[in-house]
Amino acid sequence: MPDVTHENIADIFGSKVFNSGVMRKRLPKHIYASLLKTIKEDLPLEKNVAEVVANAMKDWALELGATHFTHWFQPMTGITAEKHDAFINPTEDGKVIMEFSGKELVKGEPDASSFPSGGLRATFEARGYTAWDPTSYAFIKGSTLCIPTVFCSYSGEILDKKTPLLRSMKVLDTHAVRILKLFGKDDVKKVTTTIGAEQEYFLIERDMFKERKDLILTGRTLFGAKPPKGQEMETHYFGRIRGRVAAYMADLDKELWRLGIASKTSHNEVAPSQHEMAPIFTNTNTATDHNQLVMEFMQRVAYRHDLACLLHEKPFDFVNGSGKHNNFSMSTNTGENLLEPGDDPVNNKQFLLFLCACVEAVNKYSELLRITVASAGNDHRLGANEAPPAIVSIFLGEQLTAALKSIETGKPVKEAKDLVLEMGVSTLPKLIMDATDRNRTSPFAFTGNKFEFRMLGSNQSIAGPNITLNTIVADVLGNYADVLEKADDFDTALDALLQKSVTENKRIVFNGNNYSEEWVEEAARRGLPNLRTTPEALAEYTSDKNVKLFARHNIYTPAELDSRYEIHLDEYSKTINIEALTMLNIAKREISPAVVTYTKEVCDTLLAKKSCGDFIDVSAESTLAERLSQLSGKFIRSIDELEKILAGAQDTASAQAEATYYCDQVIPAMEELRKFADELESLVGKKYWPYPNYEDILFYI
Ligand code: ADP
Ligand code: MG
Missing domain, CATH: 1.20.120.1560 (Four Helix Bundle (Hemerythrin (Met), subunit A))
Known part of the structure; x- marks a missing residue:
């Protein structure tokens, strides 16, 4: 594998991924077309396709030095699992040939008894299945071809995080397409949710890590006196990246780029020894797989540099802990970002509908969103003046808040003019100001053309939060579509619907300082839930409202939701x-x-x-x-x-x-x-x- 240089970066990018470019080159035309249909249009895989794809995958993997393959899946542990099988098959003359069948590609039968099942499975009921997810590309890690798969039990209960994620993406797709049809967009065949997951982490000297049993066993320091210096000088955030860290980041980028992960931004974070990486966003399924790989490679690459990468939410007291920002939007197959306000957001009804759907979803199911980020590690951060509080609210900024107010009252908003930032130095370019300032303290902030869900812990899979996010937004969009499809006059019905939605859900919008004591009181007055700890939050998981929501959209059966509740309590x-x-x-x-x-x-x-x-x-x-x-x-x-x-x-x-x-x-x-x-x-x-x-x-x- 050649080294990455600025000349060959484009060739190296994705070089370990069996992506559509490789498929086009290596698969017969009709097979490629059929697989593409499965990927792009969610059509079931045709029978003969798997056999041909398996063979092409194997040849490609062998050329890149692979000797093994694995079904790579995401059980309820929150991390990934793999069991390696060599491609070898014995021949009569005592030798082996390298083989990989369509059956091996499509289905695996790992022992399911030692993964968390929350009471769905007894230890003796061991059989589980993994099944190929053709919508996430296979890739090579070390000398192993990894095939992204879903994971379920012998009796069909889901035991992983990918299956419900794919289901939730499909539900959102269905209802968003219904809505867009009403706006006359018949060419839209599919709506995909998109995610960019910013990942925070700490890097420390490996020799010191080895001396701390608490870091080794629990991921965080359980003891440690307050140091004379912490983060009070504010010199680390965006500070000069020192040599060893820069070398680590460069190495990490190369590994990620080879895997087709578009690592884009790297910088120092607030706490000493804390850093962040942000990739370019992609569809939620791929972004979730990628974030698992990002966390894995952050740790592997650290090892190579005699460093240890800490992904725990609170490795050290007295300085900030680490989180993950889940940037969320929805995008059509025709390339439209549904949360893009355009030049005239106030009159952009389609945008306002999708915006209101998000606001309504978050307001109706704020407990559920809180639950998706509840963990022992994250309890140290939420509400500790370094991350959003445990109270879920939405930041929209002045302009959009005014737009919603106008929907509610029916009175037009004042025209906003471009504001120019005057720097007082004639040689500097004039900067057009953004419509709103940033608000770092908000759990769920609108940031221009996407929502940023900021409560996630650094260590967690992003699957859980996105399963919920997709499902609740889909639920609201479905309700909207039910009303609007029946309407005699679309425009009048739409105005009435938006007005109702804004009026009923405006309590969730808060543009102020989420860290302040006053907000805790104000939120209580508004009736917003404040679930301070993980056990308090989890107690709401299987409420009637939540059971019905997931059952209504076939994401989880009541038994599956119960099992997840048990698993999270047990983990805590x-x-x-x-x-x-x-x-x-x-x-x-x-x-x-x-x-x-x-x-x-x-x-x-x-x-x-x-x-x-x-x-x-x-x-x-x-x-x-x-x-x-x-x-x-x-x-x-x-x-x-x-x-x-x-x-x-x-x-x-x-x-x-x-x-x-x-x-x-x-x-x-x-x-x-x-x-x-x-x-x-x-x-x-x-x-x-x-x-x-x-x-x-x-x-x-
Ligand atoms: P910041 O949080 O510092 O404002 P950026 O604006 O650079 O950061 O974006 C943060 C993340 O949001 C990046 O991972 C970026 O790819 C992602 N992002 C941008 N647009 C979208 C979108 N339409 N959908 C999902 N994620 C997006
Ligand atoms: Mg961010």
Whole structure:
């Protein structure tokens, strides 16, 4: 594989992907045409196609050095799964030939018993199926041909994140096309949702990572005293990218470009050692697969550079954590972005309809959107003045808010003139100002021609949020289409419909500071839900409204939704349990011995000095010894307390009660233990401390 240079970047891009260009070259014309129809028009795959495609795929993969293939799928763990099979097939003469059949391409039968199923499957009911998703291109990773697949159980229940995502995209397509027909756009055959997922991450020295059991086992630091310097100087955001990080980013880009992932923007983020990558948007299915690969390659490439990439939502206290911005829009097969306001948004009825549909969807199902970003890791960020609060609201900006007001009241909006930014220097170009300023604090912000859902955690799959987003917007569009298709006069009916929608859903629009205390109060007055923690949010998951929504659109059966509820609760409880156990382990086996050794050193010095005679001042040693022993007493008692409380989790009556117990009882006990450990860290000599501290880690590379 040649190296990437500016001369060959266009050739290298997608060179490890069995994309439409490769297909066109390597497949017979009619097979290529048939596969393209499947991909572009969602038609079922014709029988003979798979066999021919499999063979072409295999030849292509072998030429690029592949020896194995795998069905690559996305179980409910939130990450990807793969089981490698070599292409080899034995021959009679004791040799092998390289083979790959249509059947192997289309269907796999992995053991499904060890993946989360939320009670849908018992361990003995092991059989599961994977099935080829021809709408996401196959690619080569290492020496393995990866075939994106969906994953379900023997009895057909879905066990993955891709199947419901594809279903939700289809539902949105159906209803958006119905709407566009009403606007006379008969040439629109398909509407696809598009996503650009900005990904934040931390990069730290690998040697330091290896010294921290908490980072290795839980992805975040469970201890760590506040460093003298954090992010208060505001020098890191968009700061100069230092050499080692730049080399890492360049290497990451090359890997991603080969996989056809259009990594576009890289920069330093707010916290020290924190960075971000944004790709160019693509359809939601591909964007979801790509984001999984982005997270995987961020970690792989870091390893190669003796670095560790941390994707946890809150690796360090005292500085910002990491999130993911899910930029969402809808686009037609004729190339129209349905959230593009155009020159005259106020009179662009089609745009206003799609905008109102999003507003209504988010207002009606704000709990559900909140649930899709609920996790133990993300609980550290939401509402902590570094990411949006747990209250879902929409930022539209002045111009669109005025447009909605005009729809509601029927009074026209004042003409907005282009505002020119005057820089006071005649040689500088005049800048036309955007209609609205940015609002970084909003959970769901309109940003020109798309919505940016900003509550996602850095570590999570974007599938969940987009399944919900697609389904709720589709639901509203479907309702609109039902009304408008029956209308005698389309324009009058449309005006009435939009007016009703704006009036009923305007409470969700908030253009102010989402971090402020006043907003929490105002949101409560507006009746907007504020689901602060994961257990609180998950408790709403299987509400009647949500069960009906997903069943109505055939996304999840009630049993499938229930299973997801169970899986998320279980994941939450297990995460906190592992964190608590890791804390206890580090406290007892690393911190305690360090404190004992250092205290002995102080006491030995005290005794030695004392033995020299009364004329020597021992106040420093005695004060230190006193503080150390007082603190370590409290520390040991908080270890006992956490152990006792943790044991109590066994006695909870249900998965929901268990998660709530971890949240309300175990987390505060963990915080108490950390407090004493961190105080000890700032008192004990550095060379005695068992692991690198925050300033070592955050300011090293
Ligand atoms: P910022 O969040 O800093 O304003 P950008 O405006 O550069 O960033 O865009 C952020 C992300 O939004 C990028 O990944 C970009 O590709 C994506 N994006 C742009 N247009 C669309 C669209 N129509 N649909 C989905 N994502 C989009
Ligand atoms: Mg953004």
